[in-house]
Amino acid sequence: MPELTVAGKQWTVAAGSNLLDALNQSGVPVPYSCRAGSCHACLVQCVDGDVRDSRPDALSPAQRDQGWRLACQCQVVEDVQIHTFDPQRDGQAAQVAAVDWLGPDVLRLRVTPERALRYQAGQHLVLWAGDVARPYSLASLPEEDRFLEFHLDCREPGRFIDAARKMKGGDPIRLGELRGGALHYDPDWHAKPLWLLAAGTGLAPLFGILREALRQHHQGSIRLIHVAHDAAGHYLAKPLAALAAKHENLCVELLTAAEAPPALAQLRLVSRQTQALLCGHPDRVEAFAKRLYLAGLPRNQLLADVFLPRG
The missing domain is CATH 3.10.20.30 (Beta-grasp domain)
Structure with a gap:
C-alpha cells in the first residue's frame, strides 16, 4: 500500500x-x-x-x-x-478593515492586504482565519475601492462564519490563492444587452461586474435580477437603486424565492446578442440557465459560477 x-x-x-x-x-x-x-x-x-x-x-x-x-x-x-x-508561510498578510451587517444574514467583511492585490471583478479569493479557510467572491473593484470586500452568507453555521462574526478592525487575516472563475466583464460586450442574474450572496461578484461595466460606460441595456429567500435578503437594494437612478440603461429587479418562478417564466430576450452572467446556489443557477435557454439565449453567451455547498 x-x-x-x-x-x-x-x-x-x-x-x-x-x-x-x-x-x-x-x-x-x-x-x-x-x-x-x-x-x-x-x-x-x-x-x-x-x-x-x-x-x-x-x-x-x-x-x-x-x-x-x-x-x-x-x-x-x-x-x-x-x-x-501554510497560510503563515504561503499566504499573504492582510488586516481586517471593517466588519458590518448588510442585512439580517449577510456580513460584509472588508480587508486591506499588506501588498496591493491585482484582481478583476468576478474573481474569488481563499480567506484564512487561523487554520480555517473558505473561498469568497470579491465584491470590490481595484480601481475604485481601497479594500477587498466580501459578502458572507451567515444563515448556516460554519467554522469560518463563526470566526468572522468575532472579527474587528485591525485583526490579522491571511489571503490564499486568487482564483478567476467564469465571471468577468468583457469590453467587447460594450453595446450588447447584459443580464446579471444572482441568487443570495451570488450577488457579490455580479455587483463588482456591474460596477465595472458602468465604469467602462457600457452602452447596451443592463438588467440585474436578484433572487433572495425573502425581502430582507435584498441586502444591496439601496446601492443598486442608487446606481439605477444614475444610469438610464440599468434596470434592477428584486425577487423573493416565492416570486421568482413566475417572474422568470416571463423572461423574454430583447436581442439574441444578450450576454448573461449567473451566480448563486447550483439549483438556482440551473433554474436561471434553463429559463434563458428556453428563451432562446445561445449557450456560448451564458457564463456561470456556482456557490457550492460544503460536501
Missing part, C-alpha cells in the same frame, strides 16, 4: 484513496469547501512522488510544475510526501 508523509508523520493508505480524505482522517487538517476543484481551499504540494489528478486543468502549468495539487481531486497511487498549504 502507498505511504503518505506529511511534516515527518508517515502512514499507509489504501491504493486509490482520495488524498483529501486520507489527510483529514489521519489528523492532518486540510480545509475544503466544494470538493469539486473550484474553490482551491484544499491546495497541497507534492514535494516527493505524485498523485493521480482528475483535474489537471484546475491549476496553472506553473503551479503544477511546483507540485501543487487540489487534494479533493487526487488519488494516492504511490508513496508521496505532501506539504500542506
Whole structure:
C-alpha cells in the first residue's frame, strides 16, 4: 500500500484513496469547501512522488510544475510526501478593515492586504482565519475601492462564519490563492444587452461586474435580477437603486424565492446578442440557465459560477 508523509508523520493508505480524505482522517487538517476543484481551499504540494489528478486543468502549468495539487481531486497511487498549504508561510498578510451587517444574514467583511492585490471583478479569493479557510467572491473593484470586500452568507453555521462574526478592525487575516472563475466583464460586450442574474450572496461578484461595466460606460441595456429567500435578503437594494437612478440603461429587479418562478417564466430576450452572467446556489443557477435557454439565449453567451455547498 502507498505511504503518505506529511511534516515527518508517515502512514499507509489504501491504493486509490482520495488524498483529501486520507489527510483529514489521519489528523492532518486540510480545509475544503466544494470538493469539486473550484474553490482551491484544499491546495497541497507534492514535494516527493505524485498523485493521480482528475483535474489537471484546475491549476496553472506553473503551479503544477511546483507540485501543487487540489487534494479533493487526487488519488494516492504511490508513496508521496505532501506539504500542506501554510497560510503563515504561503499566504499573504492582510488586516481586517471593517466588519458590518448588510442585512439580517449577510456580513460584509472588508480587508486591506499588506501588498496591493491585482484582481478583476468576478474573481474569488481563499480567506484564512487561523487554520480555517473558505473561498469568497470579491465584491470590490481595484480601481475604485481601497479594500477587498466580501459578502458572507451567515444563515448556516460554519467554522469560518463563526470566526468572522468575532472579527474587528485591525485583526490579522491571511489571503490564499486568487482564483478567476467564469465571471468577468468583457469590453467587447460594450453595446450588447447584459443580464446579471444572482441568487443570495451570488450577488457579490455580479455587483463588482456591474460596477465595472458602468465604469467602462457600457452602452447596451443592463438588467440585474436578484433572487433572495425573502425581502430582507435584498441586502444591496439601496446601492443598486442608487446606481439605477444614475444610469438610464440599468434596470434592477428584486425577487423573493416565492416570486421568482413566475417572474422568470416571463423572461423574454430583447436581442439574441444578450450576454448573461449567473451566480448563486447550483439549483438556482440551473433554474436561471434553463429559463434563458428556453428563451432562446445561445449557450456560448451564458457564463456561470456556482456557490457550492460544503460536501
